[in-house]
Amino acid sequence: MIHDPAQRSFVSVEPNSPFPIQNLPYGIFSTSTRPAARAGVAIGDYVLDLAVLEKRGLLRVPNQGLFSHSSLNAFMAAGRPVWQSVRRQLSHLLSQTPTVLQHDTALRSEALVPTERATLHLPAQIQNYTDFYASREHATNVGTLFRGPENALPPNWLHLPIGYHGRASSILESGNDVRRPCGQTQPPDGDPIFGPSQRLDFELELGIFIGPGNPLGSPIPIGNALDHVFGFVLLNDWSARDIQKWEYVPLGPFLGKSFATTISPWVVTLEALEAFRCSAPVQDPAPLDYLQEGARDTWDIHLEVGIQTRCLRVPHVVCRSNVRHLYWTAAQIIAHHTCNGCNLQTGDLLATGTISGPGEAAYGSLLEITAGGTRKLVLPSGETRTFLEDYDQVRMTGWAQGDGFRVGFGECMATVLPALV
Amino acid sequence: MIHDPAQRSFVSVEPNSPFPIQNLPYGIFSTSTRPAARAGVAIGDYVLDLAVLEKRGLLRVPNQGLFSHSSLNAFMAAGRPVWQSVRRQLSHLLSQTPTVLQHDTALRSEALVPTERATLHLPAQIQNYTDFYASREHATNVGTLFRGPENALPPNWLHLPIGYHGRASSILESGNDVRRPCGQTQPPDGDPIFGPSQRLDFELELGIFIGPGNPLGSPIPIGNALDHVFGFVLLNDWSARDIQKWEYVPLGPFLGKSFATTISPWVVTLEALEAFRCSAPVQDPAPLDYLQEGARDTWDIHLEVGIQTRCLRVPHVVCRSNVRHLYWTAAQIIAHHTCNGCNLQTGDLLATGTISGPGEAAYGSLLEITAGGTRKLVLPSGETRTFLEDYDQVRMTGWAQGDGFRVGFGECMATVLPALV
Numbered sequence: 001m002i003h004d005p006a007q008r009s010f011v012s013v014e015p016n017s018p019f020p021i022q023n024l025p026y027g028i029f030s031t032s033t034r035p036a037a038r039a040g041v042a043i044g045d046y047v048l049d050l051a052v053l054e055k056r057g058l059l060r061v062p063n064q065g066l067f068s069h070s071s072l073n074a075f076m077a078a079g080r081p082v083w084q085s086v087r088r089q090l091s092h093l094l095s096q097t098p099t100v101l102q103h104d105t106a107l108r109s110e111a112l113v114p115t116e117r118a119t120l121h122l123p124a125q126i127q128n129y130t131d132f133y134a135s136r137e138h139a140t141n142v143g144t145l146f147r148g149p150e151n152a153l154p155p156n157w158l159h160l161p162i163g164y165h166g167r168a169s170s171i172l173e174s175g176n177d178v179r180r181p182c183g184q185t186q187p188p189d190g191d192p193i194f195g196p197s198q199r200l201d202f203e204l205e206l207g208i209f210i211g212p213g214n215p216l217g218s219p220i221p222i223g224n225a226l227d228h229v230f231g232f233v234l235l236n237d238w239s240a241r242d243i244q245k246w247e248y249v250p251l252g253p254f255l256g257k258s259f260a261t262t263i264s265p266w267v268v269t270l271e272a273l274e275a276f277r278c279s280a281p282v283q284d285p286a287p288l289d290y291l292q293e294g295a296r297d298t299w300d301i302h303l304e305v306g307i308q309t310r311c312l313r314v315p316h317v318v319c320r321s322n323v324r325h326l327y328w329t330a331a332q333i334i335a336h337h338t339c340n341g342c343n344l345q346t347g348d349l350l351a352t353g354t355i356s357g358p359g360e361a362a363y364g365s366l367l368e369i370t371a372g373g374t375r376k377l378v379l380p381s382g383e384t385r386t387f388l389e390d391y392d393q394v395r396m397t398g399w400a401q402g403d404g405f406r407v408g409f410g411e412c413m414a415t416v417l418p419a420l421v
Numbered sequence: 422m423i424h425d426p427a428q429r430s431f432v433s434v435e436p437n438s439p440f441p442i443q444n445l446p447y448g449i450f451s452t453s454t455r456p457a458a459r460a461g462v463a464i465g466d467y468v469l470d471l472a473v474l475e476k477r478g479l480l481r482v483p484n485q486g487l488f489s490h491s492s493l494n495a496f497m498a499a500g501r502p503v504w505q506s507v508r509r510q511l512s513h514l515l516s517q518t519p520t521v522l523q524h525d526t527a528l529r530s531e532a533l534v535p536t537e538r539a540t541l542h543l544p545a546q547i548q549n550y551t552d553f554y555a556s557r558e559h560a561t562n563v564g565t566l567f568r569g570p571e572n573a574l575p576p577n578w579l580h581l582p583i584g585y586h587g588r589a590s591s592i593l594e595s596g597n598d599v600r601r602p603c604g605q606t607q608p609p610d611g612d613p614i615f616g617p618s619q620r621l622d623f624e625l626e627l628g629i630f631i632g633p634g635n636p637l638g639s640p641i642p643i644g645n646a647l648d649h650v651f652g653f654v655l656l657n658d659w660s661a662r663d664i665q666k667w668e669y670v671p672l673g674p675f676l677g678k679s680f681a682t683t684i685s686p687w688v689v690t691l692e693a694l695e696a697f698r699c700s701a702p703v704q705d706p707a708p709l710d711y712l713q714e715g716a717r718d719t720w721d722i723h724l725e726v727g728i729q730t731r732c733l734r735v736p737h738v739v740c741r742s743n744v745r746h747l748y749w750t751a752a753q754i755i756a757h758h759t760c761n762g763c764n765l766q767t768g769d770l771l772a773t774g775t776i777s778g779p780g781e782a783a784y785g786s787l788l789e790i791t792a793g794g795t796r797k798l799v800l801p802s803g804e805t806r807t808f809l810e811d812y813d814q815v816r817m818t819g820w821a822q823g824d825g826f827r828v829g830f831g832e833c834m835a836t837v838l839p840a841l842v
Contacts, residue, residue, distance in 0.1 A: 127548065128590050133672060146671075154670050159613045160605050164672040165586035165679070169549050169764050170637055179638045181761035184581050184709060192580045194709045194760070216591055216681075217600045217841070243761065249575050250567075251554060251585040252673020255761040258586070260637070288605060288615045339615070340602035340664065340676040341841075343590045420638070420762075 005096035011112065013044035018266075018399055018408020020044070021094050022275075024087060025231070025266035025409075026072055029118040037070035037121050040113070042266050042410070043094055047118045052111040058100065059089055071125040072267065076211045076230045077346040083211070083230070087271050120265035122173050123233070124209060124347035129171060129261070130337060131205075131237060131253075131351045132163040134328035136281070138356040138364060145372040146245065158285060161328035161336050163350075166237075167258035171349065173265045174412045180390060180419040181259040183243035196419035197240035197256075199373060200388040203354040204305050204364035204396055206323055207235035207263050208330050210350065216343040222293055222335035228344065229330060231267040234303070234396045234412035235351050238262065241367055241387070263349070264396070264412035272407050276300045276400035280329050290339055291332050298330075299323050301409075303355060303398040305364065307388075311381040315395045318377065321364050323398075325357040390418040426517035432533065434465035439687075439820055439829020441465070442515050443696075445508060446652070446687035446830075447493055450539040458491035458542050461534070463687050463831070464515055468539045473532040479521065480510055492546040493688065497632045497651045498767040504632075504651070508692050541686035543594050544654070545630060545768035550592060550682070551758060552626075552658060552674075552772045553584040555749035557702070559777040559785060566793040567666065579706060582749035582757050584771075587658075588679035592770065594686045595833045601811065601840040602680035604664035617840035618661035618677075620794060621809040624775040625726050625785035625817055627744055628656035628684050629751050631771065637764040643714055643756035649765065650751060652688040655724070655817045655833035656772050659683065662788055662808070684770070685817070685833040693828050697721045697821035701750050711760050712753050719751075720744050722830075724776060724819040726785070728809075732802040736816045739798065742785055744819075746778040811839040 009021040019025065019042040029047050030037045038051040050067035053059045059067070062082060066075050075082070093101045101108060133139055136153075139162075143152035156162065172178070180200055186192050211230035214220050220228055237257060244256025280298040301323040306315025328336075333350055354364040363369045366387050370377055373386040388394070393415040399408035430442040440446065440463040450468050451458045459472040471488035474480045480488070483503060487496050496503070514522045522529060554560055557574075560583075564573035577583065593599070601621055607613050632651035635641050641649055658678065665677025701719040722744040727736025749757075754771055775785040784790045787808050791798055794807040809815070814836040820829035 128588065143671075156607070156613075156667055156670070160668065162668065162672050163675055165588055165675070167549065167586055167763060168589075169766050169769075170762075172637075179762055182640075183761045184757075186577070191706075192577075192709065194711055216593075219603075240761070246577055247581065247583065248671065248673075249577070250564075250669065250673070251583050252669075252671070254584055254586070255757070255763065258763040259761040285612075288613065290615055336605075336676070340604045340661070340680040341591075341600055342588060342676065342679040345590050348590075 008096050009043060009094045010096050010102045011044045011046055011094060015404060016406060017044050018406055018410050020405040021091060022402060022405050023268060023272045023407045024090055025268045025272065026123065027266045028071060028121040028123050030121065031113055031117055039067035039072055039075065041090060045115050046112045047115055048094065049111045049113055056107065058093065059086065061086065070121065071347065072123050073125050073347045076124060076209065079212050080227060083269060084271060120173055122171065123265060123267050126168050126171055126347050126349045127345045128348045129166040129168040130163050131166040131353060132161050132328065132333050133353040134161050134326045134333065135353055135356050136327040137325065137358060138354040138368065141356060141363065141368040145367060159287065161333050163337065164252045166261065170258055171261045171263060174262060174414065176262065176414060177417045178238055178260040178262065178414045179417045181240050181243065182419050182421065183240060183255050184246060185242040186246040192246065196421060197242055199241035200416060201239045201241050201366045202305065202394045203237035203239055204303055204319060204321060205235040205237050205351045205354055207233040208350040209233065209267055210344045210346060210348040213344040213346050214338055217341040219338045219341060220334055222291060222331050225331035225334040226270065228334060229270055231269040233267055234264040234398055234409045236262040236394060236396055236412050236414065237351060262412055262414045264409050266410050268407065268409055273299050273400055275402065276407065278324050280324065281327055283327065290335055293329065293331055296329060298326060299400065301398050301400050303396065306395045308393040308395065309379060309381060309383055310391050311383055312379060316379050318369060319362060319364055321355050321357040321362040323355060326352055326355060388416050390416055392416050429517050430464055430515045431517050431523045432465045432467055432515060436825060437827060438465050439827055439831050441826040442512060443823060443826050444689060444693045444828045445511055446689045446693065447544065448687045449492060449542040449544050451542065452534055452538055460488035460493055460496065462511060466536050467533045468536055469515065470532045470534055477528065479514065480507065482507065491542065492768065493544050494546050494768045497545060497630065500633050501648060504690060505692060541594055543592065544686060544688050547589050547592055547768055547770045548766045549769045550587040550589040551584050552587045552774060553582050553749065553754050554774040555582050555747045555754065556774055556777050557748040558746065558779060559775040559789065562777060562784065562789040566788060580708065582754050584758065585673045587682065591679055592682045592684060595683060595835065597683065597835060598838045599659055599681040599683065599835045600838045602661050602664065603840050603842065604661060604676050605667060606663040607667040613667065617842060618664055620662035621837060622660045622662050622787045623726065623815045624658035624660055625724055625740060625742060626656040626658050626772045626775055628654040629771040630654065630688055631765045631767060631769040634765040634767050635759055638762040640762060641755055641759045643712060643752050646752035646755040647691065649755060650691055652690040654688055655685040655819055655830045657683040657815060657817055657833050657835065658772060683833055683835045685830050687831050689828065689830055694720050694821060696823065697828065699745050701745065702748055704748065711756055714750065714752055717750060719747060720821065722819050722821050725817065727816045729814040729816065730800060730802060730804055731812050732804055733800060737800050739790060740783060740785055742776050742778040742783040744776060747773055747776060809837050811837055813837050
């Protein structure tokens with residue numbers, strides 16, 4: 001239990017809330033009474049309106065209007081010293097130490113918006129989206145299904161974090177329905193056909209939001225890589241396995257992925273996750289110098305995926321995994337992405353790839369859970385699934401567990417709608 | 422020869438100029454005396470300043486300020502009726518029919534900027550960049566080199582236009598140098614190494630700029646696809662073959678491409694190319710319904726690639742090809758890209774993939790010309806090349822040949838700089 005008033009908020013926060021004062025994740029929101037989207041911080045069941053605080057002169061920031069935009073990009077570009085300064089100020093304003101926010105009733109009711117009255121938006125203008133393939137367990141599981149056990153891990157896999165560019169335009173914030181895509185597939189015998197995907201899947205991933213970018217031609221050395229990370233979100237890399245399987249050789253996944261990607265709306269910062277650093281798996285063979293880290297830091301973040309059908313009253317958890325299982329770290333992903341001079345831009349989103357862990361209970365996609373659709377998943381309602389059916393809801397959640405509090409991500413959730421045919 | 426005054430400009434234009442009055446391509450430019458980037462049209466050796474014309478009330482447009490932005494996106498979003506109306510007005514203003522632009526000397530000197538005084542910029546804010554693989558000759562040549570002749574054309578190739586998402590942040594306008602990338606490669610025997618690419622290549626492509634986009638979840642039917650095309654540019658899809666070869670299985674090209682993509686700065690519209698429509702190759706097998714076109718329209722656009730080393734005084738042409746060779750058309754590319762509901766956005770760039778034609782003289786990349794680096798290309802200087810060396814300049818050009826005039830693209834040009842190591 002926490003007794004230090006600086007470590008508790010005057011806003012009442014339930015012990016299992018993802019958003020205690022130790023978290024302070026950033027998002028973009030609007031309200032019916034003030035429809036202009038602006039920056040906020042989640043605290044318990046409230047959104048703290050940063051545009052109001054800034055306007056009232058209660059937040060010292062280098063540029064005026066940093067929080068009154070419809071994206072966090074300007075704040076993301078400001079860099080770690082500014083992020084740390086704002087976090088200190090917010091921690092103080094929200095603490096049990098007497099502050100103007102706590103005691104000015106009018107200010108408090110203007111600045112603290114009940115979450116149910118807030119509409120959340122994408123936190124950033126995402127110019128570029130890249131998806132990686134950083135979990136050894138996932139790559140082994142999927143490689144076995146697509147290419148057989150003898151070719152499961154491609155020859156390059158242990159030498160570099162494999163990645164590909166994804167579709168930035170179809171990234172959605174949690175809560176938006178996802179339409180089952182149509183596409184071209186190849187039945188086992190016969191000619192290709194066009195129609196709704198029959199093998200719609202989720203992938204449990206972590207999304208990395210880039211703060212300051214790098215100029216074209218100037219790689220980010222691995223030692224500086226985390227300076228470019230603003231924070232993390234949960235990410236569902238929706239995948240139409242039948243479309244993907246037919247299209248992906250030789251140029252990679254395309255329409256099997258580009259119809260939708262869902263992210264959780266609150267960006268959890270590295271500062272909030274500092275206490276949850278842990279070691280990443282040992283790498284053998286040792287990677288090349290540009291991918292070598294001093295300490296192989298990652299984060300102990302528990303992840304869960306639940307599926308809720310129309311017959312279930314609560315989501316049924318089908319996966320429990322953890323960010324710590326990832327073989328390639330966030331720093332390695334960034335160093336590799338830029339080693340050819342490629343420029344990252346503020347607001348870019350880098351996803352880790354499906355985070356599977358050791359053991360079947362930690363498989364991060366239905367492709368793995370049902371062994372490519374050959375093994376039925378039985379739900380508490382008695383229903384079975386191989387892949388997702390219409391109106392199934394997929395809910396991802398995740399948190400770092402502290403002593404008496406959780407630094408959580410909230411939800412990354414969406415419901416599958418039938419294809420338009 | 423053209424004698425109709427409406428088909429000739431009062432601005433003197435050389436017969437081989439890419440920019441006669443029949444063309445009127447759009448671009449973004451600035452000048453030292455007016456550094457704010459704005460829209461212009463190329464006419465002979467001049468840039469016609471559209472922001473000036475608009476401000477003077479000489480262009481009727483639906484929204485004020487359409488041409489005073491630093492990108493063409495607002496104009497691109499306006500759609501074909503607006504594009505056609507503006508084209509008619511510009512054709513009239515620039516014709517030999519007496520007009521205010523011709524006879525008002527002060528206006529003329531303000532609005533007609535000599536090209537050598539204009540700095541050209543990227544024509545659009547490019548949110549998403551997709552690269553296809555639409556030339557059967559190229560896919561066959563490259564497939565043979567990478568996977569052997571028995572697996573040259575992947576099983577899906579004749580059924581759909583294969584594509585992948587490329588990197589939007591590293592797209593550069595013609596004239597910007599390109600730094601040789603470093604990256605991880607796999608020597609024939611031994612462990613992977615990191616260093617400058619030894620197999621730097623060009624790829625001759627056509628870039629398609631999207632005008633109005635489509636909402637997420639609403640595919641663009643093939644019959645409407647060209648309504649979404651604003652125009653074309655030349656595109657050099659720089660490729661580091663050694664990096665690409667090691668990384669591309671299973672998720673496709675990534676760092677072997679993402680260090681740079683060069684485009685020509687003038688966007689040639691479909692209206693300007695209307696007279697140069699021709700038939701695309703017959704497709705066998707017939708594609709699925711969603712990829713079936715009434716008339717298989719493409720464009721007769723001649724393309725050339727020249728290489729100029731420090732020992733050469735002019736570029737040596739190493740490839741002569743034509744857009745008409747492409748197996749998959751622009752309309753098919755758009756219909757396929759959106760058939761899963763993926764949303765295109767205004768300013769998106771879709772590239773065709775390397776446009777090789779039948780015969781070795783029409784190979785659109787050094788990979789093909791030198792048979793994967795096994796056959797030396799001999800230049801007039803006596804120098805030889807397998808792949809590009811530092812300070813080599815690659816110059817792409819292209820035009821549709823009319824009777825006494827050319828609808829041309831100008832240049833897509835860049836020089837290779839040594840790697841930073």
